[in-house]
Amino acid sequence: MSNQKAVIGNMPELPYSVEEAINGLRINVGFLGNDIKKIMIISTMPDEGKSFVAIQLWRQMAESGTPSILVDADLRKSVTTEKYGIKVEKGKIIGTSYYLSSEYPLEKAILHTDLEFGDIMPNTKNVVNPSRLIEGKRFDDMLDELAAKYRYVFIDTPPLNLVSDGERIGNRCDGAILVVRGGTTSKTMVRNSIQQLKRADCPLLGIVLNRVEGARSGYYYKKYGGKYYGRYGGKYGKYYSDRYYFKK
Ligand SMILES: Nc1ncnc2c1ncn2[C@@H]1O[C@H](COP(=O)(O)OP(=O)(O)OP(=O)(O)O)[C@@H](O)[C@H]1O
Numbered sequence: 001m002s003n004q005k006a007v008i009g010n011m012p013e014l015p016y017s018v019e020e021a022i023n024g025l026r027i028n029v030g031f032l033g034n035d036i037k038k039i040m041i042i043s044t045m046p047d048e049g050k051s052f053v054a055i056q057l058w059r060q061m062a063e064s065g066t067p068s069i070l071v072d073a074d075l076r077k078s079v080t081t082e083k084y085g086i087k088v089e090k091g092k093i094i095g096t097s098y099y100l101s102s103e104y105p106l107e108k109a110i111l112h113t114d115l116e117f118g119d120i121m122p123n124t125k126n127v128v129n130p131s132r133l134i135e136g137k138r139f140d141d142m143l144d145e146l147a148a149k150y151r152y153v154f155i156d157t158p159p160l161n162l163v164s165d166g167e168r169i170g171n172r173c174d175g176a177i178l179v180v181r182g183g184t185t186s187k188t189m190v191r192n193s194i195q196q197l198k199r200a201d202c203p204l205l206g207i208v209l210n211r212v213e214g215a216r217s218g219y220y221y222k223k224y225g226g227k228y229y230g231r232y233g234g235k236y237g238k239y240y241s242d243r244y245y246f247k248k
């Protein structure tokens with residue numbers, strides 16, 4: 001069964017500082033150990049930057065020569081395919097939700113990209129209630145098969161505060177990276193998310209402080225604590241920076 005070839009038409013070029021921040025994140029993920037393969041990218045609220053962090057981390061990991069797949073498990077309102085201009089040369093994209101409700105072999109749903117070590121499984125058909133798909137054995141089997149095939153399986157998800165998909169997916173992953181949008185998500189909300197991950201038995205691998213505008217004060221550093229590895233962001237529309245606090 002040959003994999004389809006996809007083109008990502010719209011991958012934005014990032015300012016040097018953001019590229020560097022993601023690079024730092026990639027390196028820290030590499031230090032997490034060999035057992036950490038299935039990594040969920042999650043946040044508390046919508047719009048904090050999960051999909052952004054997921055696709056950029058996946059891209060850099062693949063560019064560094066590490067076989068990685070990005071799985072879109074936001075089965076409710078994913079916009080990644082349109083936003084990043086993901087297209088296949090021939091035929092149609094099967095997509096995560098359709099794959100899960102079908103009997104297609106996994107190979108058919110995996111797309112190769114221009115990146116030699118980067119494959120993707122986008123989601124094309126959004127569904128209203130995907131719980132059944134996420135809870136099913138086919139979802140577990142899919143993650144296991146992917147983890148056997150790739151060094152990293154990055155899983156993009158819906159936010160924790162709206163639906164329980166994230167908890168369910170987290171329960172089947174080796175850990176989660178929590179994306180926190182600077183200045184909008186309160187400490188209490190972040191704490192709740194950490195509790196939710198604990199309840200789901202999903203180790204918190206690290207926190208990415210994302211979309212920080214003019215964050216040179218170090219305020220967020222104090223607020224959330226933890227170890228600081230990131231760098232200041234450059235100009236990307238508004239001022240964004242990505243910093244992260246990683247365990248280990
Ligand atoms: N560090 C960043 N630098 C520049 N743009 C960013 C950054 N993080 C996020 N964005 C932009 O902010 C918007 C929201 O990000 P994204 O779609 O990744 O959020 P999300 O958490 O996946 O949202 P949803 O919950 O709706 O899935 C997007 O337009 C994205 O390109």
Ligand SMILES: [Mg+2]
Pocket residue numbers: 050051052074156157
């Ligand atoms: Mg998203």
